[in-house]
Amino acid sequence: AQETGVNQTVQYHEKLTEQIRHRTLIEVYLRSALKENQLSLQYQPQYELQTGALRGFEALMRWNHPDLGCIPPSDFIPVAEETRLILPIGQWALRQACETLQRLAPSPSTLTISVNISGIQLLDEQFPTQVSNALTASGLHAERLELELTESSLLDTLDIAERQLKSLQSLGVRLALDDFGRGFSSMNYLRKLPFHLIKIDKSFIHDIGNATEHEVTGSMIQFIKQMKYGIVAEGLETYEQLTYLRKLHCDFAQGYLFGKPLQDNQLSTLINPV
Numbered sequence: 708a709q710e711t712g713v714n715q716t717v718q719y720h721e722k723l724t725e726q727i728r729h730r731t732l733i734e735v736y737l738r739s740a741l742k743e744n745q746l747s748l749q750y751q752p753q754y755e756l757q758t759g760a761l762r763g764f765e766a767l768m769r770w771n772h773p774d775l776g777c778i779p780p781s782d783f784i785p786v787a788e789e790t791r792l793i794l795p796i797g798q799w800a801l802r803q804a805c806e807t808l809q810r811l812a813p814s815p816s817t818l819t820i821s822v823n824i825s826g827i828q829l830l831d832e833q834f835p836t837q838v839s840n841a842l843t844a845s846g847l848h849a850e851r852l853e854l855e856l857t858e859s860s861l862l863d864t865l866d867i868a869e870r871q872l873k874s875l876q877s878l879g880v881r882l883a884l885d886d887f888g889r890g891f892s893s894m895n896y897l898r899k900l901p902f903h904l905i906k907i908d909k910s911f912i913h914d915i916g917n918a919t920e921h922e923v924t925g926s927m928i929q930f931i932k933q934m935k936y937g938i939v940a941e942g943l944e945t946y947e948q949l950t951y952l953r954k955l956h957c958d959f960a961q962g963y964l965f966g967k968p969l970q971d972n973q974l975s976t977l978i979n980p981v
C-alpha cells in the first residue's frame with residue numbers, strides 16, 4: 708500500500724511539473740501571439756426565439772500556435788489575465804469584432820456583436836475610450852456592440868466597476884452579464900449595475916432535460932424576466948431545450964443546435980440568406 712502511495716505521489720509531481728511546463732510555455736508564446744497573427748476570432752450565431760430571426764454573433768477567441776496547435780481559451784485567457792496581456796489582446800479582439808460585423812453587415816443592419824470582456828479590461832481606466840475608439844474606427848453603431856462581463860469580474864471592485872459600466876452605458880453600448888447563475892451574487896447588487904441583458908450559464912440550459920433540475924432554470928428565467936432584463940440562453944443543444952425556452956419566452960439563444968462558432972468568411976450565408 709505504501710508503494711502505491713509513493714507511486715501516486717511521483718505521478719502527481721510529474722503531472723504537476725508537466726502542467727507548470729505547459730503553463731510557462733503558454734505564457735512565453737502568448738507574448739508573441741498577437742504580433743505573429745496567431746489569434747483569430749470565431750463567431751457563434753444568436754437567434755431570436757420567437758421569430759427565428761438572426762440576432763447577431765458572439766465573438767470567441769482562438770489561438771493557433773505552430774508548435775502547440777490550437778489552445779483553448781480556457782487555457783490561455785487565465786494566463787493572459789495574470790500577465791495582463793489581456794489588455795492588448797482584448798483591445799485587438801474588440802476592434803476586430805467591430806470591424807468584421809460592420810464589414811459583413813453594414814447599416815442599416817441591426818445585427819449585434821457580443822464581445823467577452825475580462826475584469827482586467829473593465830478596470831482599466833482607458834477602457835471606455837478604447838471602446839469609443841473601436842466604434843469610431845469601424846463605423847459600427849454603439850447599440851450594435853454588446854459587452855459581456857462575468858460576475859466575478861465585478862465583485863472585488865464594485866465601485867470602480869460600477870463607474871466604468873456607467874461610462875460604457877453612456878456610450879450607448881449594450882451590457883450583458885455572462886455566466887449568470889454560476890456565481891453567488893445577490894440580485895440586489897446586480898440591479899445597481901446598468902446591465903441590459905443576462906446570459907444564463909449553459910449548465911442551467913443543460914439541466915432542462917433533467918426532470919428534477921429543469922424547474923430551477925424555469926424559475927430563474929421567470930425571475931429575470933420580472934426584472935425586465937433581456938435573456939440569452941447559451942449552450943442550447945437539443946430541441947427539448949429549445950421548446951422549453953420558447954415556452955418560457957426566453958428572448959435569445961445560441962448553441963450547437965443552431966450553429967457552432969464560425970470563421971468570418973463563413974458568416975455571409977447566415978447574414979444574407981439566399
Ligand code: C2E
Binds near residue numbers: 823824961962963
Ligand atoms: P463563454 O463566454 O461562456 O462562451 C461560451 C462557450 O461555450 C464558448 O467556449 C463556446 O464555444 C461554447 N459553446 C457554444 N455553444 C455551445 C453548446 O451548445 N454547448 C457547449 N457545451 N458549449 C457551447 P469557448 O469558445 O471555448 O470559450 C470559453 C470561454 O473563454 C468563454 O466562455 C469566455 O469566458 C472565454 N473567452 C473566449 N473568447 C474570449 C475573449 O475574446 N475574451 C475573453 N476575455 N474571454 C474569452
Ligand code: CA
Binds near residue numbers: 765823855885
Ligand atoms: Ca460569453
Ligand code: CA
Binds near residue numbers: 885886906908909941
Ligand atoms: Ca457564458
Ligand code: CA
Binds near residue numbers: 857885
Ligand atoms: Ca465565461
